[in-house]
Amino acid sequence: MNAPDLAREYLAWLKERLLTVKRGEVSVLSTPFLDPFHDGIEIYCESHNGDLLLHDGGKTFDNLLDMGIQIDSSERRQQIVAHAIAGCGVEFSGNRLQTMTTPDSLAQRAHFLLTAIARLNDLWMSAAPRSPSDFFALVKEYMDQQDVRYIANVPIQGRTVAHMIDFVISLGKGKDRLIKLIGSPTLQSAKLMSFTWMELREARPDSQRVVLLNDTAMPDAFADEEEPVVRGISEQTGAILHAYSDRVLAWSAHNDDQFLSAIAA
CATH class of the missing domain: 3.40.1350.10 (Trna Endonuclease; Chain: A, domain 1)
Incomplete structure (x- = not known):
């Protein structure tokens, strides 16, 4: 029996569960990936000076606050955040995780933003007592x-x-x-x-x-x-x-x- 094409099956599964909707001037990509509260992770896309701005709507930061993680109150946690998103080309701006892109690199930057969100969602472990670091x-x-x-x-x-x-x-x-x-x-x-x-x-x-x-x-x-x-x-x-x-x-x-x-x- 031939082995299944797992890459194709996974991509087909993913495509079926990705949904883009318009909310005013903003396009919202709903993904099957879950945050720590089991809500679907969403990426927001809007025009910005001829380019595209991708962001998480501030939900990642809000989730960390709900888990008792005060990033601004701890230099160590700020360093943890910097480590988590290093290399992803994203930044925190106004409590929002975001990145700039062009139409040609939209998929790549969206993937990096999802990577950064997934990494930051793991920061729940730093809120546990006596947790030494990420x-x-x-x-x-x-x-x-x-x-x-x-x-x-x-x-x-x-x-x-x-x-x-x-x-x-x-x-x-x-x-x-x-x-x-x-x-x-x-x-x-x-x-x-x-x-x-x-x-x-x-x-x-x-x-x-x-x-x-x-x-x-x-x-x-x-x-x-x-x-x-x-x-x-x-x-x-x-x-x-x-x-x-x-x-x-x-x-x-x-x-x-x-x-x-x-x-x-």
Whole structure:
């Protein structure tokens, strides 16, 4: 039996669930991707001095506030936001996540804006008691301590759009290791990851595709435990990640020698 064309099936599924509506002078793209409150993520598009302005309507910032995350009141959280959206070409302006584009690059910039929104939605973990930092900062600190040579936040062109890769590690002889982080492993984040790997599998066939997921959670501040608690992921989420990745690594194993050898060149 022939293997299904998963890329085509996924794109067909996505196309069926994307909807564009007009609200006055603004076009609104409704997506099947969900925010932390299980509402569909929307992207707003409006004309601006001959170009196009894409933004999230301020909903990402509002969601963070609803989760108790005050970005403006913490320099550390401002740094977390900067890390999360680095390389996406977007900015916070008036509590709105936005980017400028032209008709020719509209799809690419919309994809980057969705990437930034997805990253910021993971900031719920920084509101938990005793949470030391966001996942990107934790991994970056680990790599620096282990003297791993890497390039962070690298856009790599796929079959249709460019994709932000959290860390790229050169393996020599024209090969490299692409590492994508998942701070909150869910079925949705796994599907987004699979789309990235499907795109890059054709464009970068010699690259190793590695997923590093955060399977730990810091205990409550009043709990007796002193160590992070390992949390499981669903069987379906794990199956999708393993199907499209060369390696799937769990952060809970970062003290193991095998973990470092799988990360470093």
